[in-house]
Amino acid sequence: xxxxxxxxxxxxxxxxxxxxxxxxxxxxxxxxxxxxxxxxxxxxxxxxxxxxxxxxxxxxxxxxxxxxxxxxxxxxxxxxxxxxxxxxxxxxxxxxxxxxxxxxxxxxxxxxxxxxxxxxxxxxxxxxxxxxxxxxxxxxxxxxxxxxxxxxxxxxxxxxxxxxxxxxxxxxxxxxxxxxxxxxxxxxxxxxxxxxxxxxxxxxxxxxxxxxxxx
Amino acid sequence: xxxxxxxxxxxxxxxxxxxxxxxxxxxxxxxxxxxxxxxxxxxxxxxxxxxxxxxxxxxxxxxxxxxxxxxxxxxxxxxxxxxxxxxxxxxxxxxxxxxxxxxxxxxxxxxxxxxxxxxxxxxxxxxxxxxxxxxxxxxxxxxxxxxxxxxxxxxxxxxxxxxxxxxxxxxxxxxxxxxxxxxxxxxxxxxxxxxxxxxxxxxxxxxxxxxxxxxxxxxxxxxxxxxxxxxx
Numbered sequence: 001x002x003x004x005x006x007x008x009x010x011x012x013x014x015x016x017x018x019x020x021x022x023x024x025x026x027x028x029x030x031x032x033x034x035x036x037x038x039x040x041x042x043x044x045x046x047x048x049x050x051x052x053x054x055x056x057x058x059x060x061x062x063x064x065x066x067x068x069x070x071x072x073x074x075x076x077x078x079x080x081x082x083x084x085x086x087x088x089x090x091x092x093x094x095x096x097x098x099x100x101x102x103x104x105x106x107x108x109x110x111x112x113x114x115x116x117x118x119x120x121x122x123x124x125x126x127x128x129x130x131x132x133x134x135x136x137x138x139x140x141x142x143x144x145x146x147x148x149x150x151x152x153x154x155x156x157x158x159x160x161x162x163x164x165x166x167x168x169x170x171x172x173x174x175x176x177x178x179x180x181x182x183x184x185x186x187x188x189x190x191x192x193x194x195x196x197x198x199x200x201x202x203x204x205x206x207x208x209x210x211x212x213x214x215x
Numbered sequence: 216x217x218x219x220x221x222x223x224x225x226x227x228x229x230x231x232x233x234x235x236x237x238x239x240x241x242x243x244x245x246x247x248x249x250x251x252x253x254x255x256x257x258x259x260x261x262x263x264x265x266x267x268x269x270x271x272x273x274x275x276x277x278x279x280x281x282x283x284x285x286x287x288x289x290x291x292x293x294x295x296x297x298x299x300x301x302x303x304x305x306x307x308x309x310x311x312x313x314x315x316x317x318x319x320x321x322x323x324x325x326x327x328x329x330x331x332x333x334x335x336x337x338x339x340x341x342x343x344x345x346x347x348x349x350x351x352x353x354x355x356x357x358x359x360x361x362x363x364x365x366x367x368x369x370x371x372x373x374x375x376x377x378x379x380x381x382x383x384x385x386x387x388x389x390x391x392x393x394x395x396x397x398x399x400x401x402x403x404x405x406x407x408x409x410x411x412x413x414x415x416x417x418x419x420x421x422x423x424x425x426x427x428x429x430x431x432x433x434x435x436x437x438x439x440x441x442x443x444x445x446x447x
Contacts, residue, residue: 024281043281043309087232089261094346096309124232124263127279129250131261132233170233203231210263211229214277 025126248274291405370413
């Protein structure tokens with residue numbers, strides 16, 4: 001196995017490209033060679049069937065790199081929706097639809113975390129009012145018990161356990177977490193703590209990017 | 216339209232949704248604009264962008280493209296439908312706006328305005344409420360005169376970000392003035408991210424369109440350079 005070039009607790013280079021497609025809001029978010037484009041449309045007109053009288057309907061569409069969306073992509077849709085629903089002030093947009101479309105552009109692991117970050121940036125780009133923002137980071141515990149943050153695809157294949165965390169910015173509360181594989185309670189909390197530090201790094205990066213875009 | 220002399224605008228800092236802003240809410244006359252909400256004694260942001268201050272007014276400025284109607288704002292709209300008593304107008308907001316037949320100068324039950332689907336209009340938002348469809352009027356409520364509102368003949372519409380419209384209106388970007396020295400044209404700037412423009416020939420219209428579109432990404436000195444290049 002080719003050894004990891006960066007330190008275990010270092011995330012890959014983040015790059016963000018706002019206004020990537022011509023919509024109300026959009027962004028391309030990259031963790032190294034993993035890239036997701038997210039576009040946000042809304043608040044816009046909603047089908048009568050989906051209309052909610054007191055808040056916005058949030059619709060998420062997740063498109064995989066190749067082929068048709070499968071069960072895994074539907075799970076991603078559900079996760080992204082429940083994560084952003086907790087931060088969007090949807091009561092400000094009653095009887096409207098906020099549509100979020102995520103398209104995977106390159107897959108080198110941590111697609112879900114990349115998609116959540118892309119969605120966050122696209123929502124900010126669209127000017128949708130939110131009470132907080134969500135940022136996501138993934139990590140693995142490898143066979144030797146070491147924690148590697150933001151793993152690449154080949155590292156995930158050999159992992160003992162795989163964890164994805166989404167945090168809110170202000171309180172650093174956990175908005176979502178997903179873990180697969182075998183791990184101890186101790187390992188889990190260690191992963192949580194490391195990802196929390198990395199989330200701060202992502203927030204700083206987002207803030208810098210916003211500043212750069214507007215000037 | 217005449218504007219009172221704008222107070223100095225200062226960009227305080229970059230904010231993200233959820234950031235708390237240390238402003239004293241008890242200051243008399245403090246006004247919170249879009250992107251800021253008060254929760255108890257603290258003020259927090261709901262949008263990402265620059266926190267801007269003008270006098271005692273604070274708001275968050277960003278590159279939003281979707282329009283949220285606000286009472287009193289002027290908009291460029293397109294007639295999209297016709298009901299028994301009103302037109303339906305697309306102003307780029309979540310819901311289609313309503314423009315009653317009686318909201319025109321000298322309109323009566325018998326004397327109806329003559330607009331068709333696809334026509335462009337310049338109107339004022341008479342009523343905006345998040346729970347209701349926005350309502351427009353093509354008259355100034357102060358004197359019941361048309362005052363420039365109504366059908367826009369010919370020309371074309373430029374879609375841009377809401378911030379650019381505000382910049383054009385406050386003349387923070389004086390591209391309209393600069394371009395006016397080179398050729399004659401007419402503009403109606405809506406607050407909804409739509410700018411209607413017209414000139415004597417199609418060639419000039421497309422020229423104005425392209426210049427205004429390009430100027431969105433330029434600062435004042437770059438705008439000057441762009442117009443100077445045209446003038447030669």
